[in-house]
Amino acid sequence: MTAAPAIASSADTVWTATAILAPSVGCLEGDRRADVAIVGGGYTGLSAALHLAESGVDVALLEAGEIGEGASGRNNGQVIPGFKYDPDELAAKLGDAGARMAAWGGTLADLVFALVDRHRIDCAPRRAGWLQLAHSPAMARTVERRARQWRARGVDADFLDRVATARILGTDRYHAAWIDRRAGSLQPLSYARGLAGAAMRVGARVHARSPVQRLERDRNRWRVVTDQGSVAADIVLIATNAYTGDLWPGLRRSFIPAQSIQSATQPLDASLRATILPRGEVAADTQRIIFYYRLDPAGRFIIGGRGSFGETNPPLLFDYIERAAGRFFPFLGKPRWEFRWGGKIAMTADFLPRLHRLAPGVFAALGCNGRGVALATGMGKALADLARGAADADVPLPITKLNQIPLFEFRRPVLSAITHYYRLRDMMG
Ligand SMILES: Cc1cc2nc3c(=O)[nH]c(=O)nc-3n(C[C@H](O)[C@H](O)[C@H](O)COP(=O)(O)OP(=O)(O)OC[C@H]3O[C@@H](n4cnc5c(N)ncnc54)[C@H](O)[C@@H]3O)c2cc1C
Numbered sequence: 234m235t236a237a238p239a240i241a242s243s244a245d246t247v248w249t250a251t252a253i254l255a256p257s258v259g260c261l262e263g264d265r266r267a268d269v270a271i272v273g274g275g276y277t278g279l280s281a282a283l284h285l286a287e288s289g290v291d292v293a294l295l296e297a298g299e300i301g302e303g304a305s306g307r308n309n310g311q312v313i314p315g316f317k318y319d320p321d322e323l324a325a326k327l328g329d330a331g332a333r334m335a336a337w338g339g340t341l342a343d344l345v346f347a348l349v350d351r352h353r354i355d356c357a358p359r360r361a362g363w364l365q366l367a368h369s370p371a372m373a374r375t376v377e378r379r380a381r382q383w384r385a386r387g388v389d390a391d392f393l394d395r396v397a398t399a400r401i402l403g404t405d406r407y408h409a410a411w412i413d414r415r416a417g418s419l420q421p422l423s424y425a426r427g428l429a430g431a432a433m434r435v436g437a438r439v440h441a442r443s444p445v446q447r448l449e450r451d452r453n454r455w456r457v458v459t460d461q462g463s464v465a466a467d468i469v470l471i472a473t474n475a476y477t478g479d480l481w482p483g484l485r486r487s488f489i490p491a492q493s494i495q496s497a498t499q500p501l502d503a504s505l506r507a508t509i510l511p512r513g514e515v516a517a518d519t520q521r522i523i524f525y526y527r528l529d530p531a532g533r534f535i536i537g538g539r540g541s542f543g544e545t546n547p548p549l550l551f552d553y554i555e556r557a558a559g560r561f562f563p564f565l566g567k568p569r570w571e572f573r574w575g576g577k578i579a580m581t582a583d584f585l586p587r588l589h590r591l592a593p594g595v596f597a598a599l600g601c602n603g604r605g606v607a608l609a610t611g612m613g614k615a616l617a618d619l620a621r622g623a624a625d626a627d628v629p630l631p632i633t634k635l636n637q638i639p640l641f642e643f644r645r646p647v648l649s650a651i652t653h654y655y656r657l658r659d660m661m662g
Contacts, residue, residue, distance in 0.1 A: 246307055246574040247497040247533060248422035253355050255300055256430040260442040261462040267293040267438070269620045270457040270466035272445045272480065274298075275305035276606065277598050278472035279428035279439075280613025283348070285620060286437035293464045294437060295457065297444035301425025303476045304605065307576030309495060309525055309537050310421040311515040312606050313363050314342040314413065317584045319382050330631050337629035339388065341607035342415045344614065349419065352434075354427030356419045357530045361513035363416030366398065366407040372519040373409035380411035389414040402516065403509040404562050410516075418515045418527055421606065445480060448595070455594060468620045471597035472613065474605070475577035481591055486641040488587070488600050489648065492540025494575040496555050498568040500532040509534060509562060522656050524557055534558065534565065539652060542645045546575045578603040582638060586612060588619075588630045596620070 269285055271278045274296025285292045296302070316323060320335035327334065342360075349358045367373040380392040390413050399405035401412070429439050448469060449456040457464045471481060475490045501509070510516065510528055517525035526536040538554040540546040551573045559565060581587060581600040586608060589597045596619050598612040605612075615628045625632050 245572060246422070247529060247535065247572045248306055248310075248420060250572070251529070251531070252306075252420060252422040253426055255426045256433055256439070258300065258429065258433075258439045258441045261293075261295055261440040261459050261464065263462045265293060265438075265462065265464045267291050267464050267466045269293075269468045269470060270295065270455070270464040271470045271472060272457065273303070273472035273474065273476070274300045274425075274429065274439065274441065275303045275472065275474060276425060276428065276609035277474060277613040277616065278470070279305075279425060279432060280348075280610045281470050281472060281616040281620070282437040282439065282613075283352075283428055283432040283435065284614050284617035286432050286435040288617075288621065289436075290621065292437045293466070294432070294439045295443040295445050295459060295464070296439070296441045297476070299441050300429045300439070301422045304474065304576045304578060305425040305609070306422035307574060308421045308493075308606060309515070309527060309535060310418045310424075310606065311363060311517065311525065311527065312342050312345050312417045312419060313604055314339050314415050314607055316608075317602060317604065319379050320386065321382050327631070334630060336386075337611070338608070339383075339386065339415070341611040342417065345419070345424075345607050345610050346417065348428070348431075348610065349424065352427065352431035354424060354431065356421075356423035356427050358417065358419045359513050360414075360417035361515075362412045362414040364393075364398070364402065364410045364412050364514050364516040366402070366516055366518040367409045368407060368518050368520050370408055376409055376411040376519065383413065401510070401512065401514060403511070406561050407518065412514065416515070418513070419606070420530075424606070448480060467594055469595045470616045470620060471591070471595065472599075472616065474599045474601065474609070475579035477579075477599065481595070481597065483635050483637055484591070484597060484599075486637045487635055488579040488581050489542070489638055490577050491542055491580055491648070492546050492575045493537055493578050493603055494540035494546050494550055494554065494573070495535055495537040496551050496558070496570045497529070497533045497535040497572040498565075499571045501528070501534055501565075501568070505534075505565065506532045508564065521658060522652055524554065524561070526558070526561075533571065534562075534568065540575045542648050578605075586630065588612065588615060588628065588632050589635050590619075590632050591635065
């Protein structure tokens with residue numbers, strides 16, 4: 234079965250326009266051997282490659298497009314620890330495993346900033362915190378509870394009332410917020426390219442423009458086959474997230490691929506920059522169909538929101554998020570929108586990520602549910618641990634069976650209708 238994913242060109246993103254140079258990587262040519270072969274050159278695959286190579290494992294990574302060409306080079310660069318569930322909720326849902334997951338998730342912004350530091354990755358890291366903005370009185374109570382739970386675990390977090398939120402954010406549109414000071418931001422494509430460079434410096438072989446077409450069992454090894462070569466490996470790690478094709482039976486149907494889209498203005502003038510998030514926090518709201526935003530280091534305002542459930546995003550979806558920016562920050566006036574782009578996220582039925590053992594020696598990690606800068610970096614490390622022979626009980630996420638999303642082929646019309654319905658509910662508060 235063929236597995237090459239469809240990826241739009243990334244030349245239209247603010248990140249390609251401002252990123253550090255990509256390390257020079259060639260495509261795979263000829264038949265090679267490695268201990269571990271990794272499919273996918275986003276944070277999950279790159280983090281796995283870096284952690285493995287750092288511990289002396291011979292690793293080869295194959296990316297279909299360019300490094301970071303999937304969601305990792307196209308996101309908003311918000312480095313947010315934790316999952317969508319509160320820690321108490323996760324413990325109630327999954328018992329000890331949930332408590333462990335919550336504790337691990339809470340450390341993942343530390344992991345990202347430590348990697349950036351250790352490998353001197355030039356990606357504009359800034360640890361000014363993440364605001365989650367309550368769009369309704371009910372969500373104000375939720376974020377207050379959330380802040381309390383994390384504070385009880387020793388985290389530097391606070392609940393902010395309406396006035397305090399407006400002071401930090403620059404608009405009084407929200408009812409309240411909580412701030413998580415473990416969190417921060419970075420230039421996402423530079424982070425991906427920097428991880429690749431770091432992995433290569435410690436010995437990983439990284440190949441771009443090398444779509445993996447199939448996996449073959451070859452006696453006691455796997456052969457990872459591209460159009461121009463192959464890698465024979467003992468272990469294969471699949472890190473293709475929302476860009477998963479038909480490489481492994483059923484994997485593509487185990488999550489819902491959805492587009493998230495963003496628009497970026499031209500750099501704002503100094504007075505506007507001093508009003509919107511002047512201390513450099515990044516933000517997302519609590520709507521069912523969320524909006525998220527930040528300023529980049531040049532002072533561009535970047536807003537993101539839900540895109541389509543297909544391969545492309547019609548212009549009216551970008552019009553919609555740009556109008557929303559005007560509603561949240563009326564004093565933005567009529568900014569010139571300089572970039573519009575989208576990327577794919579992998580949504581799971583319960584909003585939790587997945588770690589699978591697909592066959593002896595084949596693992597997959599996916600399903601970051603739109604919050605994966607920190608999580609995918611952590612999942613890559615977990616994959617590296619599994620490849621080095623860690624016991625299932627020693628990895629921080631449960632290893633689960635591959636399940637299919639029911640009625641997967643009918644998802645587009647159904648999910649589009651649900652999205653419209655939730656947008657209306659969000660507008661009503
Ligand atoms: C617009 C947008 C905004 C976002 N904002 C944020 C944010 O601010 N904060 C946050 O935490 N998360 C955010 N996310 C989510 C985050 O970007 C992802 O969770 C994370 O990047 C996933 O990393 P990954 O390595 O698992 O997958 P990806 O980065 O998508 O990488 C998968 C790679 O696999 C490759 N691939 C697929 N098939 C093959 C094959 N057969 N052979 C070889 N390679 C293959 C693809 O080309 C792709 O590069 C956002 C996502 C999007 C799209």
